[in-house]
Amino acid sequence: MILIDHMRMARSSIRANRFRSFLTMLGVIIGVASVVTIIGIGEGIKNQVNRQSEAVTKNIISVRPGHLVDRDSYGAITRINILPASIQTGSVSLNDAKDLESIDGVERVVPMSLISGVVEYDQKEYGGASVIATKHDFINTVSQKIEFGAFYGDVDKDKKVAVIGKSIAEDFFGEVVPIGKTFSFRGQDYIVRGVFEEFPVAPLTQNINYNTAIFIPDNVGYNLGGSKPQLYELLVDVKDGYDKQSVVRAIDQRLKSIHGGQEDFTVLRSDEMSLLTSKTFDLISSMTVLVAVISLLVGGVGIMNVMLVTVSERSREIGIRKAVGASNSQIRWQFLIESMVLSFWGSLFGILLAGIIMVLLRVLTNLEPVMNPVVVVFAVIGSVFVGVIFGIAPARKAANKDPIDSLRSM
């Protein structure tokens, strides 16, 4: 008997018991939906991180305090230390920044310093802002544009001016263009000079969200901070025509010699910065995908259960089929294909469900999950495989039924 006939029969018997078929598929539906959704969220986050790092730090090298990654001799990252927070200060200083500027191939070094404190405007406090003291060169380093106003220049380095992120403008000042408005920070008043365009934001990253940042000139910030400015990052701009990797190596060696051979800093290329986040997320998502795959297997067990029940329930049918000349192998194929069809449709419904969940996530959260066609294909193949594996036992049971006993039942 041809495969098509088995499929047609499977379809008609699945249709005859819609509700039970749905329940049978439910395990596979949930399994596939969770696998596809989790992988989709992971990919979405990776995309978002990439976009973020592209926008903020396109052609630059980041020097961060703390030992974040291990590298092999070729410079590839072998291990990521998640535990030390990225915003760790202390081990990279302004002197390091000055020193790095003398390296061949370095265009400029922009030290980034986080200043603690609460900003105040119109008698209300706002704790969600991170105040960052940085050089006027920052605007040349990032590929982000100022939407309104302008960034402060070299001449403003002792003036109390500020450039703010878009969220700050909207949430804190309550208007889109709060240029010329004054807010106070640590007892001093600052005038808003400009507003950044919205920075692309990726969830789960360890980077600072620049949309909620207030940038003030470095000298002003350092005076506020008291003794030694706490740098969380040095942004190193590479001159055109220089190999980034060799500059990275030069920076690495220079800093190591300054720090007395101690590797208490990390030099990252811009593309590696997103890697940091995605590696972290990979770890989380691989665990979750494992759980989801287990749920897919449980779905397969569900199929097996229901199919076994179906076999005893349909023994009359099996008897008739055998009487009219179905061989054991034909009966076996019939039930095997039925569970395959069930799991196939289950996987399709699961993908549909995943699509709905993803749309909801996009609408309701700042996650941007994407559906990867490769994942979809593998989910379908995987669940059909599960259907076959767990369909074998019921199919064997059906095929080996004694025709007389089957006919006698009912």
Add this chain to the structure above:
Amino acid sequence: MPVINLKDVSRLYGFGDATTVALEDINLEIKKGEFVAIMGPSGSGKSTLMNVIGLLDRPTYGSYSLHESNVEALKNDHRAKVRRDKIGFVFQSFSLLPNMNVLENVALPLAYQGANLHHRIVQARTMLERVGLGDRSYFLPTQLSGGQVQRVAIARSLINQPEIIIADEPTGNLDSSASRLVMELLADIHKMGNTILMVTHNPELTRYATRVLFMRDGMIVHDEKKVLGDISESSENTKFFEETTDEEHDIAGVSARLEIETDQGKYNVRKPKSAKKSRRVSVKRPGKKKKYARGGRKS
């Protein structure tokens, strides 16, 4: 040349003390074109004989040759093939698959043969026309009457042009007019040269048969060739089955009237009073019927 040839066929179920003999040393030859009616009380082995002949069951002992080739030792899949190509089954009830329409049901044996869809549909349609149900092709079995279901089942049994049709009480659940239609259909098929084996409890239906077998306790106790159209004489004589002696009669008579002695003393098994009581309880129903029962007691 016999189509079916059974030699010393026995079929036992269970083993040891629990062995039951369903067929005992059956010797049977059925020639092509015979319409054999098989009668006998339930448990006499009629269905087992049908199953053995229909290759659904294997004889425990003895040999069975179909068309002079031995089939009792065939492997399962081979037997399925023989069933498919040479034997058509009509069962007493529920013989159609409920979630397929009439046409698909009729075409089922062809599907197992591997015929293509077009051929299957054309054949099935022809068969349905032949049993007078061409206009019901796309009905589901639940939408048909009992007689129509059986006619569909006959159409299905015919679709492979089998030499043998095995019908196990095909009219068992039908009223007399529907059952006459079904029997006339079988008679037509018989006239076209098919061999038909039919189990029945109804002596009337032996009119259509050319040969009547009586079975009892797994043995063929009477084999009668007859003319079409007549009711088998012996089938009307139910006493025929009672091969008992006077002595057995006496014992049966005594044991029927026997009183049972227990620790509590003697008592009759059948107490008319208690029987009446139990009947009244069973009549008791809530609501209106209760009222009716009360009224009945008053009068």
